[in-house]
Amino acid sequence: MTLSFEASLTEADRLEALRRLDQFRRWHSLDDKRYCLCCRKIINGWQVRIVSGSTDSAPLRLVCPTQSCESIPMDWVLPTGEMLATMSILPNDAELARPPLMESPARKNGFKTRLRNIAGSLKRAGAAPA
Numbered sequence: 618m619t620l621s622f623e624a625s626l627t628e629a630d631r632l633e634a635l636r637r638l639d640q641f642r643r644w645h646s647l648d649d650k651r652y653c654l655c656c657r658k659i660i661n662g663w664q665v666r667i668v669s670g671s672t673d674s675a676p677l678r679l680v681c682p683t684q685s686c687e688s689i690p691m692d693w694v695l696p697t698g699e700m701l702a703t704m705s706i707l708p709n710d711a712e713l714a715r716p717p718l719m720e721s722p723a724r725k726n727g728f729k730t731r732l733r734n735i736a737g738s739l740k741r742a743g744a745a746p747a
């Protein structure tokens with residue numbers, strides 16, 4: 618039985634590894650949190666699995682600590698604005714923030730035309746006694 622590579626890491630080693638292996642987002646401390654887009658869980662620097670390659674020369678990898686989740690740092694976002702933007706958790710705000718120009722004129726006209734057609738047929742129906 619060998620001591621796992623991870624268990625041999627000191628706190629400083631672990632943070633160093635996170636910083637070196639996660640090229641996407643900066644780790645300020647092991648308490649930093651990430652939201653895993655694959656398993657939808659919040660993870661922190663203490664939990665991230667640092668696995669050594671299959672051979673001695675293979676590079677180290679960071680892997681999501683969730684069992685059966687093999688996501689890598691690329692799949693982890695900051696559980697802040699980045700996560701909300703990704704998840705669209707605030708649909709109301711997004712709705713308010715959306716500029717009116719987003720509505721396609723063609724669709725608007727189509728709707729108006731339909732209204733006019735409906736109004737027209739109602740008028741015809743009312744104006745034409747049987």
Ligand SMILES: [Zn+2]
Nearest residue numbers: 653656681686
């Ligand atoms: Zn995960």
